[in-house]
Amino acid sequence: MPQFQKKAILLQNKKVTEDIYKITLESPEVARAARPGQFVMVKAFNGFDPLLRRPFSIYQVTDNGNLQLLYKVIGKGTKLLAGMKPEQHIDIIGPLGRGFAFDRSKICIVGGGIGVAPLFHLMKRVLRSPHPSKVTVLMGARSREEMLGITQDFEKLGVELGVATDDGSMGHKGPVTELMGEIRDQDAGWTVFSCGPYPMLKAVAKICDEYGWECQVSMETMMACGVAACLGCAIPAAAEEIGYLHTCKDGPVFDARELAWI
Amino acid sequence: MDIDTVDLRVAIGGLALQNPVMTASGTFGYGEEFSPYVNLHRLGAIIVKGISLQPRKGNPPPRIVETPCGMLNSIGLENVGLDTFISDKLPFLLETRTKVIVNILGDCVEEYAELAQKLSDHKGIGAIEINISCPNVKKGGVAFGTDHKMAAEVTAKVRKATSLPLIVKLSPNVTDIALIAKAVEEAGCDAISLINTLLGMAIDIQSRTPKLRNVVGGLSGPAIKPVALRMVWQVAQCVNVPVIGIGGISSAADAIEFLIAGASAIQIGTANFINPQITEQIITGIKNYLQEHEIDSVRKIIGSLKV
Numbered sequence: 001m002p003q004f005q006k007k008a009i010l011l012q013n014k015k016v017t018e019d020i021y022k023i024t025l026e027s028p029e030v031a032r033a034a035r036p037g038q039f040v041m042v043k044a045f046n047g048f049d050p051l052l053r054r055p056f057s058i059y060q061v062t063d064n065g066n067l068q069l070l071y072k073v074i075g076k077g078t079k080l081l082a083g084m085k086p087e088q089h090i091d092i093i094g095p096l097g098r099g100f101a102f103d104r105s106k107i108c109i110v111g112g113g114i115g116v117a118p119l120f121h122l123m124k125r126v127l128r129s130p131h132p133s134k135v136t137v138l139m140g141a142r143s144r145e146e147m148l149g150i151t152q153d154f155e156k157l158g159v160e161l162g163v164a165t166d167d168g169s170m171g172h173k174g175p176v177t178e179l180m181g182e183i184r185d186q187d188a189g190w191t192v193f194s195c196g197p198y199p200m201l202k203a204v205a206k207i208c209d210e211y212g213w214e215c216q217v218s219m220e221t222m223m224a225c226g227v228a229a230c231l232g233c234a235i236p237a238a239a240e241e242i243g244y245l246h247t248c249k250d251g252p253v254f255d256a257r258e259l260a261w262i
Numbered sequence: 263m264d265i266d267t268v269d270l271r272v273a274i275g276g277l278a279l280q281n282p283v284m285t286a287s288g289t290f291g292y293g294e295e296f297s298p299y300v301n302l303h304r305l306g307a308i309i310v311k312g313i314s315l316q317p318r319k320g321n322p323p324p325r326i327v328e329t330p331c332g333m334l335n336s337i338g339l340e341n342v343g344l345d346t347f348i349s350d351k352l353p354f355l356l357e358t359r360t361k362v363i364v365n366i367l368g369d370c371v372e373e374y375a376e377l378a379q380k381l382s383d384h385k386g387i388g389a390i391e392i393n394i395s396c397p398n399v400k401k402g403g404v405a406f407g408t409d410h411k412m413a414a415e416v417t418a419k420v421r422k423a424t425s426l427p428l429i430v431k432l433s434p435n436v437t438d439i440a441l442i443a444k445a446v447e448e449a450g451c452d453a454i455s456l457i458n459t460l461l462g463m464a465i466d467i468q469s470r471t472p473k474l475r476n477v478v479g480g481l482s483g484p485a486i487k488p489v490a491l492r493m494v495w496q497v498a499q500c501v502n503v504p505v506i507g508i509g510g511i512s513s514a515a516d517a518i519e520f521l522i523a524g525a526s527a528i529q530i531g532t533a534n535f536i537n538p539q540i541t542e543q544i545i546t547g548i549k550n551y552l553q554e555h556e557i558d559s560v561r562k563i564i565g566s567l568k569v
Contacts, residue, residue, distance in 0.1 A: 003298040005538060043536060048331040048512070053536060093299070093538065204310035222326050224333060225535035227299075229291035229311075229516045231337050243319030244340070 002033045003096065003227075007089045015083070017149035019073045020114060021082050022059065024066050030094050031067045034058045036122035037099030037218055040069070041226035043091040044084055050077045052116040055223050056251070057118035057195070058095060060153075067092075071152075072114040096226050097252050100216055102126055104191040107133045107181055108213075110204050112140040112176055112196025116150040118218045118252075119195055127157060136190075138162040140176025140200065144169035153254060177203045184211055191216070197245040200224055205256035215256035236260035268552045269341075269559040271543070272306070272526050274450025274504050277389045277427040278362055279527060281305040282560060283517065285543045286508050287312050287365035287391065287431070288533035289338065292351040299383065299538035304545060306527060307361040308349070312393050314367050315377055317343030322416060327464050327473040332485030333532060334462050336476035337368055337398065344377060361388035363429065369399040371419045381425040389427035395435075395458045407433035407458070410445035419448035425434075429506065432456040434486075434493055443497040454497060455506035455529065457490045483532040484510045498524025498565060512540070514547020521548075524565040528563055556566055 001226035008027035016022050030040060041053040054077045059070040073082050084090070100122050107126055111119045113212055116139065137159050140248050147163055147170045154161060162179045163171030172179060177200065183190060190211075194204045195218035210216035224230040226248045234244035235251070245251065245258060270281035284307040290296055293308045297527065302308065313528020320340025327334050347364075355362045357439055364387055366377040394407035394416060406412045417430050430446040432439060434457035443454055459480025464473040472478075498505045507520030508529040517528045533540045552560060 006298050050328060051331055051333060051483055051532075052328050053535065091537075123565075173563075222324050224326050224532075225538075227291070227295045227538065229289060229295045230326065230335070230535055231288075231311075231320060231340050232323075232335060234320060234323045234325055234337075234340070236322070244323075 001012045002029070003094065004029045004033070005093045006030055008067065008092050010086050010088045010090055012086060013084055014171070016070070017146050020149050021071055021073065023069050023071065024062065025069070025090060025092065027067050027092060028065055030092060031061045031065050034061055034067065034095040034121075035099040035165040036102065036125050037095055037118050037211065039094065039252055040067070040095050042069075042081070045077070048201030052224050053093070053226065054078065054081070055226055057218065058121050059117050060121045060124055063124045070094055070114065070117045070120070093226060097248055098119070098179050098250065100253050102193065104214070106187060107135045108180075108190040108192045109135065109137045110176060110180065110192055110194040110196070111138070111150070112200040113146065113150065114141065115196030115218070117195065119193060120153055121230055122152065122158065122193055123157065126255070134187070136162065138164070138176050138179045138183070140196065141167045142165045147171070155177070175200065175203065180207050181202070185219045189213070194218070202261050205259070205261055208256060216253050217256050217259070218253050219247050219251050219259070223248055224260060228245070236262055263553050263556050263558065265549060267555050267558060268549050269561070270549060272428070272561060274389070274506065274527055275338065275427045277361060281306040281545050281548070282364070282521065282527035283541050284309055284506070284527060284529045284535060285541060285549070286350070286529035287393065289531040289534045292347070292355065294351070294354050296534070296538050298540050303359040305360045305541050306356060307363050307424060308358070309363040309365055310355070311341050312339055312348070312365040312367045313341055313344055313346050313347050313377065314339065317341065317346065322475045324475055328482065329464055330485065332481050332483030333537055334424045334464055334474055334479040334481050335459070336474045338476070344380060350382065355535065356386040356427035363389045363391050364384065365391045365393055365431070367393040367396045368530055369396070371416050374416050375419040375423040378420045378426070380496055382426055387426060389429055390420065390424060391431050392416065392431040393431050393454060393458070395431070395433040405433060405435070407442065408436050410442050413442050414445040414449040417446045417451050427452045429453045429455050431458055433458045434489065435461045439493050440496055440500045443501050447501045447503050451503060453506060454501060454528065455508055456497060457493050457509045460486050460489065473489035482510065484512050486510045487516060490516070491519055494520055494525050495523040495567070502536040511544070514544045514551060517544050518551055521560065521563050522565070522567050524567070526564050
């Protein structure tokens with residue numbers, strides 16, 4: 001699979017919610033090669049502090065062939081990224097890692113907060129496949145404001161959404177996983193694709209295990225290189241003889257059964 | 263002066279390199295990981311991720327944390343083990359025109375010797391680098407590299423087990439680096455590389471927990487460069503074998519500093535993570551520097567510090 005290190009041109013860096021931004025980059029080679037669930041390593045800052053690149057899931061490849069990332073401002077790196085302006089250059093490496101295997105017939109997407117990032121790319125590809133699958137999207141967020149930010153693009157695709165918020169300001173009040181039971185009542189044998197905070201993913205994996213559904217999760221870990229050299233992104237494997245898997249190379253998308261969920 | 267006449271060749275204890283730029287062990291995988299980004303044929307040498315006799319799973323996460331101008335790691339020497347290295351990793355490396363140096367590590371002196379002996383049976387390996395920052399299990403877990411007698415013992419045993427050029431990679435976590443350097447030189451190594459990472463830690467003040475699961479880890483990156491440069495200079499003064507400089511090198515200027523301080527070659531570590539093309543850029547940068555200063559060979563700047 002082709003991988004590149006390229007200077008991408010920043011086209012747009014748009015504030016979506018209070019702390020979530022959507023950045024559009026011109027990087028045709030990376031965009032063309034990108035598969036849903038893959039990520040890029042971004043160096044948007046000169047100097048040594050922050051030192052390391054930051055990994056970001058690919059949010060989508062736009063109809064114009066541009067690369068889009070959705071990110072939440074959390075630390076130094078994302079704060080600097082949020083301050084970047086159009087026409088500036090951003091050094092990216094990608095596309096990296098193993099993405100979703102989405103040739104499935106009944107697809108249930110379960111996202112939480114900024115974890116929506118790789119799921120939109122997946123959603124678009126699924127809808128554009130020659131034989132569209134049956135798709136359901138369940139989304140969790142802290143509040144109505146965050147929910148509107150992370151789901152606006154899904155709504156444009158005309159997908160039906162099940163929503164849950166922590167504060168009950170929109171949809172079901174409580175964790176998004178509580179909506180999964182309703183899906184089971186409708187139909188059997190879903191494949192779940194999920195990304196979000198670790199406790200949510202752990203709950204999703206557990207529910208899928210109970211229901212006997214296939215479950216693919218996109219994981220996030222600390223990461224220095226993104227190319228399986230530093231081995232910093234270790235994640236405990238279910239199989240003891242394996243020990244650790246690595247998010248950058250074995251993931252970021254894993255079959256939930258591959259992981260230890262400790 | 264024509265740029266093509268600039269001579270970058272150096273020799274490290276019988277190992278001839280096309281240029282002085284190597285990749286530091288543990289920061290460049292087994293080479294193949296970087297082939298999409300860098301022309302591996304151009305490098306002076308590739309030093310592979312440290313190999314032990316048996317595969318090692320490494321430490322539980324979190325294994326890395328970023329610190330100002332640096333990073334801490336406690337990977338725990340995760341590696342595929344000698345057999346898989348030889349069957350799955352080495353063949354790719356041997357197809358490059360670049361010298362391959364195998365970094366080895368063990369729990370006891372015998373393990374190092376066995377690794378060296380087994381690797382010597384394989385054609386194409388350019389040299390062995392011993393990581394002596396590992397704990398000596400038979401001596402209560404004290405790192406080989408922090409005791410000059412243990413450092414000398416492991417060097418001597420490996421020396422007997424192989425005729426390949428032998429590099430000893432020193433730990434900076436010692437009181438007197440010169441003492442250790444002289445001890446491993448006397449024990450028969452062909453070159454000394456330094457520094458390995460500096461022991462450090464970081465704490466999350468909200469949860470009051472260590473940021474690394476292993477509590478402590480090795481600091482690398484630009485933050486450690488002045489310390490590394492000082493130690494390289496110090497060691498180069500007191501040994502006759504070539505010295506290889508490592509520690510936070512992120513640009514050609516950094517590399518040239520180490521050469522001037524007395525290093526015959528340098529290794530690029532953490533900078534590979536940030537810019538996978540950095541090794542090639544540093545080779546070009548050294549060449550440009552030499553041309554600008556009308557110096558026809560890189561060997562002329564090694565140890566040329568004017569104090």
